[in-house]
Amino acid sequence: MTAAPATGPTREPAGDSAGEPAGESAKGYTARFRIWRGDTGGGGLADFEVEVNEGEVVLDIIHRLQATQAPDLAVRWNCKAGKCGSCSAEVNGRPRLMCMTRMSVFSPDEVVTVTPLRAFPVIRDLVTDVGFNYTKAREVPAFVPPPGLAPGEYRMAQEDVNRSQEFRKCIECFLCQDTCHVVRDHEENKAAFAGPRFLMRVAELDMHPLDAAGESGLDRSRSAQDDHGLGYCNITKCCTEVCPEHIRITDNALIPLKERAADRTYDPLVWLGSKIRRRGE
Numbered sequence: 573m574t575a576a577p578a579t580g581p582t583r584e585p586a587g588d589s590a591g592e593p594a595g596e597s598a599k600g601y602t603a604r605f606r607i608w609r610g611d612t613g614g615g616g617l618a619d620f621e622v623e624v625n626e627g628e629v630v631l632d633i634i635h636r637l638q639a640t641q642a643p644d645l646a647v648r649w650n651c652k653a654g655k656c657g658s659c660s661a662e663v664n665g666r667p668r669l670m671c672m673t674r675m676s677v678f679s680p681d682e683v684v685t686v687t688p689l690r691a692f693p694v695i696r697d698l699v700t701d702v703g704f705n706y707t708k709a710r711e712v713p714a715f716v717p718p719p720g721l722a723p724g725e726y727r728m729a730q731e732d733v734n735r736s737q738e739f740r741k742c743i744e745c746f747l748c749q750d751t752c753h754v755v756r757d758h759e760e761n762k763a764a765f766a767g768p769r770f771l772m773r774v775a776e777l778d779m780h781p782l783d784a785a786g787e788s789g790l791d792r793s794r795s796a797q798d799d800h801g802l803g804y805c806n807i808t809k810c811c812t813e814v815c816p817e818h819i820r821i822t823d824n825a826l827i828p829l830k831e832r833a834a835d836r837t838y839d840p841l842v843w844l845g846s847k848i849r850r851r852g853e
C-alpha cells in the first residue's frame with residue numbers, strides 16, 4: 573500500500589495547518605514515535621525512536637522508519653506537497669496531512685502518536701478505506717448545464733465565480749469528514765449523512781447561478797436536508813478548523829445552505845415563488 577515516490581517538485585510546507593509552528597527547531601535529535609500497526613483484524617501502538625532533521629515533516633519520519641526499522645509500514649501518499657490529499661492521518665489525535673505537519677510544531681521530548689483516520693475502516697497500518705466518501709460523492713447530482721447556452725457562452729458575476737473557486741480548492745483529503753462528530757463516533761449516521769465535504773458540494777451547486785437542476789424539479793437545498801442529512805450538522809466548525817486548504821466550509825457553505833433550506837420550507841414568499849415558477853414550467 574506504500575505509494576510510489578513522488579516525481580514532481582515538492583513544496584515547502586507552510587507550517588501547521590491549525591496554527592503557527594511552535595518555533596522549536598527540530599535540528600538533529602532523536603524523536604519518540606508511537607504508530608498504530610495492524611489491519612482489519614486488529615492492532616495496536618508500536619514505539620519507535622527515530623532521527624529527525626531540521627525542516628522535516630511527519631511524512632519524512634514515516635519514510636525514515638520504512639527505510640530503517642519498519643519496511644512493511646503501510647502509508648498512503650503521493651505528492652508530498654499538500655495537494656493530492658492522500659497522506660491524511662491523525663497526529664496526536666488531530667486529523668492532519670502528514671506531509672504538511674512540520675516536526676518543529678512538536679517539542680523534541682514529546683511522543684508523537686500517528687494513527688489512521690478514525691472515521692474510516694483500517695486496511696493496514698495508516699491506510700484506511702475511504703470508500704464512504706466516494707459513495708457520498710456519487711449521491712450528489714451533477715451540475716445541470718443551462719438550456720440554450722453552449723459551453724463558452726456561460727457568463728457569471730465575479731462574486732459567483734469566487735464562491736465556487738473557494739469550494740473547488742478542495743483536495744479531497746477527507747480530514748473534514750474524519751473530524752465531523754456526526755460520523756466520527758456514530759457509524760450508524762453514515763447512511764444518512766453526506767459529511768461536510770459533500771454538503772459543501774451541494775451548497776456550491778445550489779448557489780451556482782447557471783445550474784439548471786431546479787428546472788427539472790430538483791430543489792438542491794431541500795434535498796440537502798432530506799437526502800444528505802444537513803440537519804445533523806450543528807455548525808460546530810470542527811470541519812473548517814482541520815481543512816488544509818482553509819476553506820470556510822461552515823460559514824460559506826453549510827450555514828448558507830441551512831438558510832436557503834429554511835427559506836424554502838418556512839418563508840411563505842419563497843414557497844409561493846417556487847410554486848408559481850413550477851406552474852409556469
Ligand code: SF4
Nearest residue numbers: 752805807808809811
Ligand atoms: S460544522 Fe457541521 S459538518 Fe462541520 S464538523 Fe460540525 S457538525 Fe460536522
Ligand code: SF4
Nearest residue numbers: 742743745746748815
Ligand atoms: S473541504 Fe478541506 S478538509 Fe474537506 S476534503 Fe476538502 S480539502 Fe480536505
Ligand code: FES
Nearest residue numbers: 652656657659671
Ligand atoms: S502526500 Fe499529497 S497531500 Fe500529503
